[in-house]
Amino acid sequence: MPLFSACGDDTSSAGSHTPDNHGAQGEYASVNELPECTSENSGTLVKVKDSYYTCFDNVWEQVDGFAAGVCNIRACNGDTEGEFVYVESGKEAYQCKSGTWKKSSGKTFSDSAFMECYVAAIVTAKASSVDSLKSCTEKREGDLAYVADDLYACASRKWLKQQDLVVSVSDLGTCSDDKSVYVLSKLASYTCKDGNWYRTGESSPKQSSSSSRKEDPVTSSSSSSETVVIVPINDSTKVRGVCVASKSNIESGDSVSYVFYNMGGTPVTFGWIFGEKASLPSSDEVSPTVTYYGGGSHRAQLIVNEGLPSESDVIVCSGVKIPGVPIKNCKCNSDIKSVRVSTAFPDTATWYVSDCEGGTDFVYEWYLSNRTKSTILNGDTFQAIIDYNGKYAPVLTAINNDDEMMDVTCPTVNAMQRQDISATCEVFFGDRYYGNKAGADDFIIEMRDLRNANYVTQLPIALTSDYGYSADYTVKCASSGETYYDGEYIPVCYYWGYNENSYAIPKPDVPGRHTYTLSTEGDVICTVKSPVTCGPANGYITRFDSTQWKIRGIGNYTEGTYLWTFVDSDSNIVQSTEMEPKFSYPEMGTVSASLTIDEGKDTEITLTCSGLSISGRPILGCECTSELVSDTNDLGAIDEVVYKWTVAGCKDYGAAPLTYSWDEDYTQDAEDSTIATRAFSETGEFTPIVQVINADSTVANVRCDTVSVISIIPENPIDSTLTDSTEVDP
Known part of the structure; x- marks a missing residue:
């Protein structure tokens, strides 16, 4: 039987040959040909015909079996007493003496070599990060897991990194604060606080009593002390070691053998405790075999040399798991999503589990690590009193009658520190801004200058009215910043976008001008009247x-x-x-x-x-056009330039008659007031304005066409009175 079945093959017999003959350093025809066995060739392995011998304590001893490493040596008990096993990895032999494998020097193999083997056998998981491990629950208390190259233990509801490993409580040694050490014989983590060793997470003292026939996690000299007191050796060496099950996973009805691996002292008597699902509740055999029935996890316990000065601690054996009916479909919900709290105004959050299937007799383990008071109201309901800001989500594990477990994810409740809230609110009709979600006759409420804006965005906003209409919103600030208020800078929301928040209120069908209130968890933010x-x-x-x-x-x-x-x-x-x-x-x-x-x-x-x-009725459709009356608009050719303007197309819409009034520089026609002229003796651009007036005294100012008056003078003018024969002085 291998000591650690997870680590390698069983100890092989001496007649089982490997191609290199187990590394034998010589072959001989008979034992008489062997050289003298001395301290210089101690541990040497030789082959004599089909047998192997090793130099052990100055005597050539026949090897009864081989092991690749110390992890593979079978149990040392009455069946193997006196036998020799050669460990190939260390090139040294061990003899089973009084329940312990010992070298020729009398020493057993090192604690570190043993613990490496044992840990490899009992580690339940390997992960890249702590977050990817299964939840640390009461049922998983003491489980070991590797996270990268670090060893973590499930201790007091959390995965805790272990700085060291020891075999028994008596090996804990010097205590340095916050150091965590895993005790293999207890399958538990111990933490140093204030110079004393405590079982991790313990808040009440434990009394040492091996004869209680149940696990005693802490050895103590007094029931009033929480500290671990190292028990001094009396007249014989205290037994220390671990007990191991031959299998870690079995089916209901399968048998398991237990062995004790001794690492100090001399085992004389054995007291095994197996539990109610085993075929034997207890046994005093050296290496008992029991049968387990029904699903679940089982950890036997052992007391060696009970009542003797060398009595061991209560030793917890490696676990045995029997699969049962798996759990599925569990759901966890909460009664709220967020809450505002303070020490003066705490609040409660309640989570509940439902719909679990698979097996019967469900038990629910709840755990909330935040600083809060919590109560299990019923097995399937958990309530926490929250008085501090943070995110709260309990760890929930469902367990059925077969000890099958399911980790259930619960929703997070966001708790925020209670702060004062105020805002300026305005209500207007839905058609005030383009693109909102309200109808033209619906209402929209807009919040401005909201104090503690960043805080309020995390809270539900409730809208209530005096006629029964209500709605819930989640606000979103469109423009935020800070403002100096009462000696401090506080976050404010300068503008709450109507599109983002859709604070649309249907037009009420109840008579009256109505009042609307925006609040969060009972605290009023603002109150407004409907726009009428x-x-x-x-x-x-x-x-x-x-x-x-x-x-x-x-x-x-x-x-x-x-x-x-x-x-x-x-x-x-x-x-x-x-x-x-x-x-x-x-x-x-x-x-x-x-x-x-x-x-x-x-x-x-x-x-x-x-x-x-x-x-008055309007005047529309008027046009005022220009006409050149003179031969040209060039004052370089004539003395005056004359233009005429005519107004036409005016509509009176029943407000006749229409009268026309021209600028004073323009001459209105005596017979037709829609016509006016003007003679120009100066160059420039000219635009007359004429007023058209109806019977309602409506006045239309009509702008007429713009005209230009120019003057072009020749560069070398010639006197027309000169003839070809006229002489001109140079």
Whole structure:
């Protein structure tokens, strides 16, 4: 039987030959031909016919078996007492004496060599990072895993890097703070604090009592102390070592053998404890065999030399796993996603697990590492009291009746430190900005100058109203920065984009002007009233046109409860009880209006409306064209340049007659006022303006065509009175 089945082959018999004859340094026909065995050739291996001999303690001893390394040596017990095994890797022989494999010097092989073998056998996982390991739960307490080249132990709900390995608690030695050491005989991590060794994560003292027949994680001289006290040797050497199961994975009904590997002291008696799922609850055999039934993880315990001065600690054996019905489909949910907290105003978060399938009798292990108080309300429900900012997500492991486990991911609850929140809010109609998601008569709420903007973006925003409408939002700041306030710089949101946040509110179907409140987790950010306006559909009309007076942001009042009051430029008053009355206006001027709804009732509302301006009928379509009356526009050729302009195409829209008024420099035709002329004796460009006026006194300023007056003078003018015979003085 190999001591560590995960590390190599079993010890082979002496008659089993390898091509190099196990590295024998000579072959002889008989034992009588062997040279003298001395300290100089101690450990030498030779072959005599079909047998092998080794020089051991000045005597040539026949080798009973070979092992590639110390990891492969079978158990030293009554069956192997006195036998010799040659370890090829170290080129040295070991003899089984009183339960221990020893060299000729009397020493066993080194603790470091043994621990390397043992750790390789019990390591449960290898990973590139700690985050990729399975959750460290109570059921995985004591498991070992390699992360890269470092050894980690599952200890007190977290994977902890181990700085050293020892066989037993008595080997812990000098304590330096925060050092973590793995004790193989306990399959547990120990941590040094304040100069004393503690089992990692322990917060209450442990009392040492081997006769309790159960695991005693810490050897202590007093039940009132948490520290590990190294027990002094009395009249014999304290037994130390580990116990190992022959198999780590079996099926229900399979048998497993246990052996004790002794690394100090002389084993005399053995006290094994196997648990309720084993065929034997206990045994005093040197190397017992038991059968396990049902799924689960099993770790036997052993006390050697119980009641003797050399009594060992309670030794925890390597585990045996029996697969059961796997767990699947577990789901974990929380009652909230975020919360604002402080020490004065803590809050709670609750997680719950559901839908687990596979096996029966589910047990749920919850663990939350954050600084908080937590309570398991029920097996499937976990609640934490949160009073500090951070991210909270419990570690959950579901375990069934076969000890099968499933790690379940729970949602994170984001806790933020409670801060004061304030903002300036404005509400307007949906058609104020192009591209938003609201309808024209819907409302949009916009927040500006929001204090602690970065903080609020992480919180849910609740919108409530006085008529039952509500909605939830997540805010997004479109433009943020800092402002100096009350002696400190604080983050603010200068503008909350309507497109990003879609704070759209449908037009209410309940009478009245309504109040809307934005809050987060009960704290009010701001309160606003719905926008309500009244006024003409078109604020500017012309005489004899009509317009309808409209209401926005309010409706569904009973017909007849509306009272409009209109006052014109001459202080004439007209009233109407229609919801949206329509009038024609034959006179120019202005009209002001007010509206009262549900007068004398609790729902009464009075509004001042926007006004109406009535102008005269327009003059449109006028054109003013020019015509050159003189022969040329060149003053170099003539004394005066004359132009004429004519206005045509004007439409009076019933406001005839039209009259025309020209600039004073232009001469209006006596018979036709649409025509005017002007004589120019100076060069330049000229554009006349003519006013066209209708019967409503509407004035249209018409710009006429621009004309040019020029003057071209010859470079060498010739006197026309000269003849060819005339002499000209040079």
